[in-house]
């Protein structure tokens with residue numbers, strides 16, 4: 001990876017990402033309520049949903065256990081964040097993306113929790129003292145219970161509550177922050193929560209999904225405007241997930257299907273969010289191959305523990321496509337692999353670095369790479385068994401251990417940053 005040093009700009013952000021609900025522990029929000037209500041049925045359905053995954057034999061015991069689906073203490077990050085920041089430093093990272101949990105800060109409508117605000121103030125201070133650039137997310141799938149009970153983002157008039165939260169928390173503790181992500185993966189949230197009945201509130205209406213997603217566009221636009229009043233120099237975006245769809249043969253039908261799929265899940269929405277963003281936050285995890293009108297992924301490829309086709313190099317095409325179309329700087333706000341045994345992660349990261357270099361050579365303005373995730377964490381509807389962490393978590397003791405791939409990555413970052 002010799003020539004890589006030249007390809008990455010001096011101030012490039014090298015870091016990792018997390019989200020509050022997945023790591024902090026002891027939550028009370030719409031997700032934690034839903035987990036308790038659904039843990040038993042999720043465990044009972046596991047065999048039906050995931051028994052064809054390559055990891056099944058390894059994970060089945062946990063996947064069939066109701067406690068797996070309850071976030072509970074998670075990784076205890078709320079109390080142990082200093083240890084996690086040590087991990088960032090030990091990997092020579094200079095950036096970290098995390099989310100501020102709205103349900104902690106405003107547990108009841110209009111009631112501001114001073115202790116939680118103080119906590120996040122200290123949290124940001126600690127990052128600053130370590131020279132780590134924070135990338136703050138304001139909505140990463142979880143909502144205060146009171147807000148969800150009002151209908152959440154399904155009602156356009158509720159958007160104002162979110163904007164009020166965003167403006168207030170950032171003016172109290174985040175004036176010196178530079179990068180703000182208003183919403184994480186608006187289309188994934190909407191799809192899983194309102195179309196496929198997978199996440200709370202587990203509805204199944206395409207029409208409703210369309211409404212919610214449009215409300216999230218509106219929420220981003222309004223929040224961005226309010227945040228610019230707090231600090232005109234903020235760099236604001238959403239973090240948008242992008243699946244790369246490609247035709248598996250040269251037939252017109254496969255090519256058309258791939259283009260339509262890309263447009264519907266990606267371009268149609270990116271264009272709406274991009275208008276009100278200073279850069280583009282990109283989450284990339286997987287590609288899908290289309291044969292005719294159906295997804296038919298390669299049998300020769302590797303698959304991660306959550307059965308996603310492993311195709312890290314395709315990131316290059318996504319970067320080039322977004323850059324050509326939207327002409328904005330791009331930050332990779334999430335990218336990684338569920339790989340408990342750590343046999344695929346190092347190659348994933350290596351191919352990703354090459355893809356970023358190629359894209360930059362083609363003129364893409366890339367400003368950072370944040371790996372998902374810093375540590376293993378609570379993976380939403382799958383629960384605790386998927387292991388996305390650079391550091392492994394022992395859920396019994398809370399002990400963190402950098403995986404071999406992470407130790408390697410830390411050495412590579414050192415070289416790439418020239419430190």
Ligand code: BGC
Nearest residue numbers: 019184185188241334372379
């Ligand atoms: C989400 C994360 C999640 C990751 C892996 C993204 O969809 O933003 O919260 O853990 O992908 O599934």
